Amino acid sequence: MNKMEPVLRVRDVWKSYGDLEVLKGISFDVMESEVKVVFGPSGSGKSTLLRCINYLDPPDRGDVFLRGVRLGEKDTDINEMRARIGMVFQHFNLFAHLRAIDNVAIGPEKVLGLSKEDARQRAMAALEHVKMADWADHYPAQLSGGQQQRVGIARALAMEPDVILFDEPTSALDPELIGEVLQVMLDLAKEGTTMVVVTHEMGFARAVANEMIFIDGGVVVERGTPEHFFRGADSERVRQFLHKLEELYGKEREELRDVDGE
Amino acid sequence: MSVWSQGSPVVALGLEKLGDWADELLAGLAMTLYLYFVALTIGFLLGVGLALGRQYGGPVLSRIVTGYIEVVRGTPLLAQIFLIYVFPYSLNAWLTPDGPPFFMDIRWAIEIGGIRVLSHPILSSILALGLNSAAYQAEYIRGAIASIGEGQMLAARALGLSQMEGIRHVILPQAFRRMIPSWSNEASYLPKYTVVATFITVEDFFGMAKRAIAATFLSLETWLIVAAVYLVLITVISRVLERVYQKTKIPGL
Structure with a gap:
């Protein structure tokens, strides 16, 4: 595969x-193995942007390409494309009636067509991978928020996607549960992993982003490396x-830096 | 001492005359149960279809479904069953006004082992009860579907499941569990509604009781027995459904 071709190209996406x-x-x-962090005030369109990328909410204008193939093209099966784009939700959205293992196996079995055994x-x-194997037989309601989100990440991983989209994966979690997910x-x-x-x-x-993108009012206000932003951003x-x-988060940031420094 | 022998309370109350009708009453009860289970099943299958049509069908289909549900719920069941029952008669009168041969045969019957399982009155009853129950069941099912968070379907679609697959593997398994408590209303109304079959000549439990009364004049006694039998039947149904609900409950919820 051409390493120079972006895994994901988002081109002039509009949505109202x-x-x-x-x-x-x-x-x-987004290039292979790259981590993009998108941030900005609430209501700035970040979640909408992610939903436009996998066409859960198709953009009004603009294009999204997954390894050069345009989503929304008449002859591309959108379900096939979505299977290659993982998504992790703010509120986990685990299937409430399925055990953790079945939450993760349903995609490989029903979408990728693996046998029941292989999917399991x-x-x-x-x-x-997300250190939840001991909890495989638990139902979502029997798990803590952090555990649910790790199962959510496993559900995306099991599809072996080209890229995983994370929609504020820790903002619905109690502070003490954020660490395990991060x-x-x-x-x-x-x-x-391309993320x-x-x-x-x-x-x-700061620890892993290749590029950070600040979005406000539906436009990219500023983009750059973490160093660029933390040395002092251009825009006020x-x-x-x-x-x-x-x-707000000063303390947790310090803690995370310790995690990263191990 | 048998309940039918001299001096027993049964005989003292004059109930031994009803004993002659035991076989007929049992056959009637069997017919009532048969109408109930078939109508409930038809109502359920059609109800799921209607609920999905209303919830996911788009503007045109969902309006048609809503119209159907409103009409069925807004008109008397007795009128509905008469309508279905007389329809072939009216069609015959209209299409072949000079008498036989009729356009539609109404005197057909299917018997298995000497028991009449399907005839024009029985089929009319099953259709009327099934189509009626479907409208009510659809609303219970749709309520359960609507109560499932949007995130469930979103996650299903994000995985690459189609909408139909999402409905099948994610939405319906949860909706069926959630609807049991409210759906058990319909499941316990329906046995009582089957009495309308009596009015189009089906020999159900209620109809047989009426015939027994006509022959024995034991009306109060018979109606008490009829009431008790329906009460037992409905109590059993709600107990069973309560157990199904507890057994299928999602752990932790």
Whole structure:
């Protein structure tokens, strides 16, 4: 496979709901093994952007390419494309009636067409990857938020996707549960998983992001390396936002840096 | 001492006359149960279809389904069963006004082992009860579907499941569990509604009781027995459904 071809290309994506313009021309590329962190104030369109990328909410204008193939093209099966784009949700969205193992196995079995046995094996490996193998037979409601989110990540991993989209994966978690999820995500990033992560966890961004993208009002305000942002962003708006985050999450950031420094 | 022998309370109350009708009453009860289970099943299958049509069908289909449900729920069941029952008669009168041969045969019957399992009155009853029950069941099922968080379907679609696969593997298994408590309303109304079959000549439990009364004049006694039998039947149904609900409950929820 051509290493120079982006895994994901987002080209001038626009989206509005009624009169409300949520995205006003967003573009970026994600290369193999790259980690992109998207951040910005709430209501800036980050979640909408992720849903546009896998066409859960098709963009009004603009294109999304997965390894050069345009999504939404008449002869591309959108379900096949989505199977190659993992998604991890803010509220986990685990299937409530299925045990952890079945939550992870359902995709490989029903979408990829693996045998029941093979799907279970793959699901078990994915659960081990997120250190949830011991909880395989538990139902989502029997798991903590952090455990549920790790199963959610395993569900995406088991599909062996080209890229995984994370939609604020830790913002619905109690503070003491955030660490275990971030640790799994850090591990994935270091193993070379291609990721697009919407998050306010600046410690995570600093540790593994190749590029950070600040979105506000549906447009990219500023983009750059973590060093660029933390040395001092160009735009006043971004500096203010980072300052606020620091006030709010300062302590956890320190903790994360310790995790990263191991 | 047998309940039918001289001096027993049964005989003292004059109930031994009803004893002659025991076989007929049992056959009637069997017919009632048969109408019930077939109508409940038809109502369920059609109800699932209607609920899905209303929930996912798009503007045109969901409006048609809503219209059907409103009409069925807004008109008397007795009127519905008469409508279905007289329809072939009216069609015959209209298409072949000069009498036989009729356009549609109404006197057909299917018997298995000497027991009449299907005839024009029985089929009319099954259709009327099934189509009626479907409208009510559809609303219970749709309520359960609507109560399932949007995130479930979103996650299914994000995995690459189609909408139909998402409905089948994610939405319906959860909806069926959730709807049991409210659905058991319909499951316990329906046995009582089967009495309308009596009015189009089906020999169900209620109809047989009426015939027994006509022959024995034991009306109060018979109606008490009829009431007790329905009460037992419905109690059993709700107990069974309660157990099914507990057994299929999702752990931790």
